[in-house]
Amino acid sequence: AQRVTQPEKLLSVFKGAPVELKCNYSYSGSPELFWYVQYSRQRLQLLLRHISRESIKGFTADLNKGETSFHLKKPFAQEEDSAMYYCALGASGGSYIPTFGRGTSLIVHP
Amino acid sequence: KAGVTQTPRYLIKTRGQQVTLSCSPISGHRSVSWYQQTPGQGLQFLFEYFSETQRNKGNFPGRFSGRQFSNSRSEMNVSTLELGDSALYLCASRQGASTNEKLFFGSGTQLSVL
Numbered sequence: 001a002q003r004v005t006q007p008e009k010l011l012s013v014f015k016g017a018p019v020e021l022k023c024n025y026s027y028s029g030s031p032e033l034f035w036y037v038q039y040s041r042q043r044l045q046l047l048l049r050h051i052s053r054e055s056i057k058g059f060t061a062d063l064n065k066g067e068t069s070f071h072l073k074k075p076f077a078q079e080e081d082s083a084m085y086y087c088a089l090g091a092s093g094g095s096y097i098p099t100f101g102r103g104t105s106l107i108v109h110p
Numbered sequence: 111k112a113g114v115t116q117t118p119r120y121l122i123k124t125r126g127q128q129v130t131l132s133c134s135p136i137s138g139h140r141s142v143s144w145y146q147q148t149p150g151q152g153l154q155f156l157f158e159y160f161s162e163t164q165r166n167k168g169n170f171p172g173r174f175s176g177r178q179f180s181n182s183r184s185e186m187n188v189s190t191l192e193l194g195d196s197a198l199y200l201c202a203s204r205q206g207a208s209t210n211e212k213l214f215f216g217s218g219t220q221l222s223v224l
Binding site: 045 | 114155168200202210212213217
């Protein structure tokens, strides 16, 4: 069965500090992984996906198949990064049943 | 382009009633999927429709059903409402059926069952 685990419900850092939001997945096939973000009073939106290997708003995420992880990182957190972050698994090669983690609330203090 | 539109924004129902939620995807998007979001369970996949056909279904009872029309608009129906159905219901659209396509979410319908 597919599973996405975000071990931290809340992550609190100061502005300028590095940030790492953890995401581990369980899936027997070839995973398609995403990070979605929800800022206060806004709708859920895509931040980045592993297939694009992109950096968005300074965030990067690398798929590590050996450790089954897709951690989200940013070297210097900004106050505007405060939001709820969801890691998501969209399986490939079979039924598409997207699985979301329970989310990590990131708070960046001034 | 207009974003994904969900109506109504809020709903209050009582146990045993049924409810219909509506979702209009982004123009040109053929896939609509539905999710239930609760504080305890997070975001859970209900089902996905593509070109009027249900392609995938999550692990929810048969009281939860949906459909998609020829213009890609989708409706979700919950019959015999239970207190535990209180949640934010989100729909999302994407252009095609590829699993690596990003989802565009609506603002959701907040359902309260009393």
